[in-house]
Amino acid sequence: MEGRRAGRPRTIDPDAVSLVALRLFDDLGFDNVSMDDVAAAAGVSRRSLFRLFPAKGTMVWGGLAEFTERFRAALAAADAEAPTNEALRVAYRVAATFPPAVVEVTRHRLRVIRANPSLASTGAEHGPELRNLIGDFIAVREGTEAEALGVVIRSATLAEAATSALFWWAAHSDEPPEDVVDLALRIVLSPDGART
């Protein structure tokens, strides 16, 4: 009914559009790319683009829910005998093992978020969610209160180390992201790493 022209695909792949948009944002700067630019580069109509992504910022966020779900599932499946910190490190390795098809888009996503601090508020709910998952895991496993200072501090610093590692990877590294996250958590969790 919408008058498709010959050659235009019937369905638009949001992931493909996101990748085009994030490449543009990363290369040219988020503020320098309009929705019209994205529509033109992705070969979709402005109307279709706005139906998929009601605002430019919504193209930047995405994939984080899957990260959190991998993390949650890995914690639920954690070895009951492993030390708590070891179980958390393994769960972060699982979470940071992005499907190969989304590694590149994830790199662009992280670079764009880092370059545009104002975007961070859009995804601000992800930080507390991960911290709460870690805090609850530690509290249950060690029979402490999730609100205790030690649990809050460990949760916040582990989550921060993993997040910083992912941003570092996006800017500096061609290694697999899960290896960089794993190394970062070893630095935080090992006395030698934390002291040198």
Added chain:
Amino acid sequence: MEGRRAGRPRTIDPDAVSLVALRLFDDLGFDNVSMDDVAAAAGVSRRSLFRLFPAKGTMVWGGLAEFTERFRAALAAADAEAPTNEALRVAYRVAATFPPAVVEVTRHRLRVIRANPSLASTGAEHGPELRNLIGDFIAVREGTEAEALGVVIRSATLAEAATSALFWWAAHSDEPPEDVVDLALRIVLSPDGART
């Protein structure tokens, strides 16, 4: 020239107005308090209030620049012989030793920010500034690159531990904030603390 009535003070103390505002925000919720409410409670005109604070959010932030300056000065004065992490912990203790007159307002401030994540973006520049101070300090002291993964991760986690400790203090503790920050950094920096 503005027709002052008898009894109205000639100069308005921004700190006193902030305290009144932050108490209201903390007790009633940031979104439930208008600029008119603040002006009425503080006994100042709407016009004077807007001259001091052009937006409601600007009353929430404040005091952080002084925190950063205390931290910066303490790092500059750090014992050259002390281990890097020890020097950082001492500097954070200095920074978190708020002047007695601002301890209460700082508590309200932190509680309001924590309860309103959308406010966090307003003060988003403070986080990177502290992380960069720490990273540069470590890099100079240890002869490494500030961009190295280990330095970035240590900077980010130390800053996060101190920030989380301050928010925890504001919500849960009647101890001096510098003691809570100090304890949090010991948890992060000591192998026993980080592993239990």
